[in-house]
Amino acid sequence: MNFFIADDDDAIRSMLEEIIENNNLGNVVGEAVNGSLICSDFLHNKNVDILIIDLLMPIKDGLQTISELNSSFKGKSIMISQVENKEMIGKAYLLGVQYYITKPLNKIEVIEVIKRVISNIKLEKSINHIQDTISSLKTDNSENNISTNKNILEYSELLLSDLGVIGESGSKDLLSIIKYLYTHKNDNKTSTVPTFPPLKELFTHIAEEKLSENSSLINVRKEVKASEQRIRRAVMQSLNYIASLGLTDYSNPKFEKYAAEFFDFIEVRKRMLQLQNDISSNTPIHINVKKFIKVLYLESKKHLENNL
Structure with missing residues (x-):
C-alpha cells in the first residue's frame, strides 16, 4: 500500500512514517505540510492508496482538502487531530473519511486503524470481481x-x-x-x-x-x-x-x-x-x-x- 501524509508537524509525519514502514504496512510515497499542496492528480500520479491527513493545518485544512478531492481521489482517507468536536468528526465521516484518530497518537491504535483500512481496500477490490x-x-x-x-x-x-x-x-x-x-x-x-x-x-x-x-x-x-x-x-x-x-x-x-x-x-x-x-x-x-x-x-x- 502507498501512503501520503499531510501534517504541519514534522514529528507527527516522522512518527507515522516510522510506524507504517517498520510494521510492513506499506510505503510512504510523499508528504505535505498543508492541504494546498495536494490534488487528486498529484495523488494519482503517486499511486496513493491511503491519505493520512491532519484536520487543522495552515492555508488549507484537512476538511477543506478532503472536500475538494471529493470523489476524484479513489483511495481512502484517515484523519488525525487534537480536536474532538463531534460536529467536526461527523463532517469528516460525511466527507468519506474512513477513520478519525485523535492526538496524541497511540501507536497500537494507528496500526489497527491502518490494518482495517487496508482490509477494506482489499475487500472492495474483491467485491469488484x-x-x-x-x-x-x-x-x-x-x-x-x-x-x-x-x-x-x-x-x-x-x-x-x-x-x-x-x-x-x-x-x-x-x-x-x-x-x-x-x-x-x-x-x-x-x-x-x-x-x-x-x-x-x-x-x-x-x-x-x-x-x-x-x-x-x-x-x-x-x-x-x-x-x-x-x-x-x-x-x-x-x-x-x-x-x-x-x-x-x-x-x-x-x-x-x-x-x-x-x-x-x-x-x-x-x-x-x-x-x-x-x-x-x-x-x-x-x-x-x-x-x-x-x-x-x-x-x-x-x-x-x-x-x-
Missing part, C-alpha cells in the same frame, strides 16, 4: 458449491465492512459460521435450515474446524469460549459504530438500514444517548448475537441468490 466470478460459475455441482461458498463470504465481508468490523478478529469467526451455515443448507437437501442452529453448535463447529482433529475436549471448549468472546466484541463494536453514525446523522443510509435490522433498536438508541452525553456504559447494553449472525447470513444469502 464478484460479477465476473458469478458469471464464470461452473455447471458441475461440486465446483458450483465451492464458487457459491466463496461468493457468499464475499457478500458477508461487504456487510461486515459496512458494519464497521471487517478488521475485528471476530469477523473471521463470523465468516466461518456463514460458511458452515451455507454448506449445512446445501448438504441437507431435505431442509433449508428453517430453524436456526443453536449458537453452541455454531461455536463448536468453528472451534473444531480451527483446531486439529486430535484436539482434546478441553481445548475445544477453550476455543469455543474464545470464539464467542471475539464475536461478542465484534458485534458490540458494530453497535458502537452504527450508534455513532446515527448520532452524527440520523438519516445516514447505513444507520437507517442496519440499526434495526441487525440490532435491537432500543439498545442502539441507549448507546447513542451514552455517546451523546460522553458517559461510560454504566447501563448495560444488551447485544443479540444470534440475531446479528442470523441477519448476516440471510442478507448474504439473499445478495448471492439475487445475483445468480
